[in-house]
Amino acid sequence: MNILKILQERYTTKHYDPTLRLSEGELQQIREILRLAPSSINSQPWAFDILSDEETKARLSEHSMSNRERVQTASHIIVLNVYRSIQTFEEERLPTLTTGAQSFYRSQIAPRGEEGVRSWMERQVYIALGVLLTALPMMGIDSTPMEGIELEAYDAILGHEKYRPLVAVALGRRDPEDENQPSRTPKSRRTDVFL
Numbered sequence: 001m002n003i004l005k006i007l008q009e010r011y012t013t014k015h016y017d018p019t020l021r022l023s024e025g026e027l028q029q030i031r032e033i034l035r036l037a038p039s040s041i042n043s044q045p046w047a048f049d050i051l052s053d054e055e056t057k058a059r060l061s062e063h064s065m066s067n068r069e070r071v072q073t074a075s076h077i078i079v080l081n082v083y084r085s086i087q088t089f090e091e092e093r094l095p096t097l098t099t100g101a102q103s104f105y106r107s108q109i110a111p112r113g114e115e116g117v118r119s120w121m122e123r124q125v126y127i128a129l130g131v132l133l134t135a136l137p138m139m140g141i142d143s144t145p146m147e148g149i150e151l152e153a154y155d156a157i158l159g160h161e162k163y164r165p166l167v168a169v170a171l172g173r174r175d176p177e178d179e180n181q182p183s184r185t186p187k188s189r190r191t192d193v194f195l
């Protein structure tokens with residue numbers, strides 16, 4: 001497996017083949033990939049929805065801005081959620097961590113205050129997003145990371161007591177005519193990023 005070639009060829013899919021669906025085997029792997037994502041002090045302040053039922057996708061698509069069609073036609077939508085409250089995080093996750101991790105949290109993270117802790121938890125969820133976006137093309141699965149969604153509406157539809165949505169990913173297999181694939185739209189990246 002040539003990782004560089006895979007990353008050169010992965011891209012944000014804009015149009016999906018609505019007839020292609022991920023297999024149960026692929027979904028099992030995806031669940032395990034998300035579960036294995038690393039996080040600071042192993043905090044894992046996340047939970048994931050992996051959605052495929054047409055009714056939920058249709059409801060979410062109404063609140064997905066320019067991603068509407070993708071949410072309707074992709075095989076699955078993964079919503080990456082973060083703890084809604086810091087107190088719940090501290091009650092549920094902290095006691096499961098090593099003493100060293102707990103003391104790191106108490107001395108380095110908690111003093112940052114509510115906004116600081118919230119932002120720290122959100123950054124951990126984005127690590128899971130990065131792992132997912134790298135793993136999917138290795139499995140031959142196309143995807144669309146989506147911040148262009150109405151988080152409040154997603155929250156109301158999903159209705160999780162302890163978690164709120166942060167970012168979503170559509171996944172499936174591309175429409176072969178998708179103009180955004182690198183063979184048609186070459187990748188655009190900075191070259192001046194190494195200091």
Ligand SMILES: Cc1cc2nc3c(=O)[nH]c(=O)nc-3n(C[C@H](O)[C@H](O)[C@H](O)COP(=O)(O)O)c2cc1C
Pocket residue numbers: 010011012013067144145146147148149167187
């Ligand atoms: C966190 C995040 C949020 C994004 N949100 C959207 C989105 O809502 N809709 C979309 O079509 N693309 C979205 N993108 C895709 C980016 O625009 C894309 O990754 C970037 O332009 C580079 O193109 P490439 O992924 O095709 O290489 C998002 C990407 C990331 C990492």
